[in-house]
Amino acid sequence: MKTKRFHVIQPARSGRWGSTGRELLSSLVEILSFPRPFEDPESEREFLEDHGRRFAGFRRAAGILGLFVWTGYIWVEFSSASRYPAFRHVFSEEMLLRCIGIVVIGIAVALSFRRSFVVEFTARRVLFSAVSASAALLLGQIFIAPSPLQFPYLSGLSLVLFFQFGFLQLRAKSTFLLAAGVVITLMILQAMLRFLDEQNFVFGVIFLFNLTVIGLGVNVQSERHVRERFSAEKALALSNTHLKEANAKLSAKHRALEIAQREQLSKTNALITLKEQQKAAADEANREKSNFLAGATHDLRQPMHALNLYLEAAEEALRKDDVVQSRRLVAQVRKSSTVMGNLFNAVLDLSKLDSGRVCPAYHVFDLTPLVRDAIEQLRPLAAAAGVSLRLRCPPNVSIWVRSDPHWLGRIVANLISNGVKYSDQEKAPRCTVLIGVVRSVNRVRIDVVDNGVGIAPQYWNAIFKPFFQIDNAERDRDRGLGLGLSIVNAMVSMLDEHRVELKSSEGRGSRFSVEIPICHSQILPSRQGSSEESATALGETAGLYVLLVEDDGLVRAATEALLAQWGVLVDSASSVTHVEELLESIERYPDLIITDYQLHDGKTAHDVTESVYRKLGRLVPCLVITGEASSTGGIVDYDQYTLIKPVTPELLRKRILEAIVA
Structure with missing residues (x-):
């Protein structure tokens, strides 16, 4: 079995060295490249302003240090003069250039203490002028000094370049151009004048060149750092601004x-x-x-x-x-x-x-007849009590008001009645109730003034409460019910723009005032049913024929009995159906219908009048006597011919005659 061999591919050394060389070259270019200004001109302007303010103190200190170093070289010149006879011949010229340099640098230091030195343009112009003058003076001293005593001045020239690169915080591009100009100028002068020996020249140029390159790198990094710091501070300030706005x-x-x-x-x-x-x-x-x-x-x-x-x-x-x-x-x-x-x-x-189940019926009417009518109604009561009633109002002048005539009549009558009841009998026969009508531009006031017993201030609010009577603990009904002022207060509170006021003094009397809005449009008054109008042409009840509709047997029987005593012929019914049966057999038209409003079969007074009209073909006057809180609408004039149970016989007889006459 053969063993497999694996070959590891080694990277080419040339590729590795080439990449390293490119990185080094790129880094060197980056180190020696001038920093770019900000793309935004406004940001560059802000940077220069900040740069001038930031390094103004540092530049001032560097200028003072440079002045000390420049002045310290005097010791070198004195030492060279004492040691080298050849230098004594140029000592005076060297000292002159040295003193000029002291003056130039001193002026630059003095200018650095001015307020305008914080401006970058001004500071740069001052510093460049001082550095350029110092370099020129050193070149002059190098030219004057005999060989080989020129080396100290070459070292001084390097110190000038060192200051401009390291201490003065000048911009990299301007500083490099100044340093390059000094080196080039030195080379040109040497080529033309040959004032340096070859060894000092070569050494000096190499030293200055190295110093320029190193100083350029340091200055470039310094400026980049300053710019980056400015950008970071600006971004931080912007972030702080946003943070402050967010915090705000x-x-x-x-x-x-x-x-x-x-x-x-x-x-x-x-x-x-x-x-x-x-x-x-x-x-x-x-x-x-x-x-x-x-x-x-x-x-x-x-x-x-x-x-x-x-x-x-x-x-x-x-x-x-x-x-x-x-x-x-x-x-x-x-x-x-x-x-x-x-x-x-x-x-x-x-x-x-109090329940709000009734509402005022507003009309525009003349107030004077209403007040006169209320006074005439109460004259018998006042005469019986030994009290005289007097009226004071503008003569022959109509006062048009907007109110409910029925409610306002009751209000005035209750106030007059209250003044009569609480008259001071010890003042007889001078007991008087004065009713005054006082008109202003937009309102009219009805004053009811008496010279009675008066009311103590602690009772002014209590007298408007139900059943409250001063000095009537025994509840004598001859002295009233204690409800008149309560009704007055309730009515006035429900009438628009009406107001009641009280002024009183114990033992001297009281004044009740009712204010009413004036209506400037003179409209004919609506029918008020005053006693004077209703009293005219009233006849007798004997011989009248009345159709009585009442579902309560006790009330129906009592009403029949009373009407019979008055000589009234009566046919009674308990429902609308019964009424229709009666209408089939009657021999004469009824003079009047007296009916309850709400009947047990769900019918109302409207159904009664409609049934009569349908059967007889004519309208018959109708008087409604009801126990309902309110009844509205229909062909019956309920505002005029409606009575609320219980009803006194006198009022019933009066309304019967009024309905027939109408």
């Missing part, structure tokens, strides 16, 4: 986050506070509602209790045939019923206003 943005975001957190915390705290306030308000509303219901229940029980007792007493009197006593007791029954009805209506009105 981060700080801004952090501040924004802190602000957002504070705002969120504030909103959270505000929300918590709002919820606590809402809870407190809800608790307060619940307490007020409970107090309101407790007060309403208490005040309703009193007349109801009295009503039951009066009815029992009247029944006993009738059994004993005591007609006089029974009539007196029935009158008391009516009084208790009226008090209970007034209280119930007031409580119901205040409840509807």
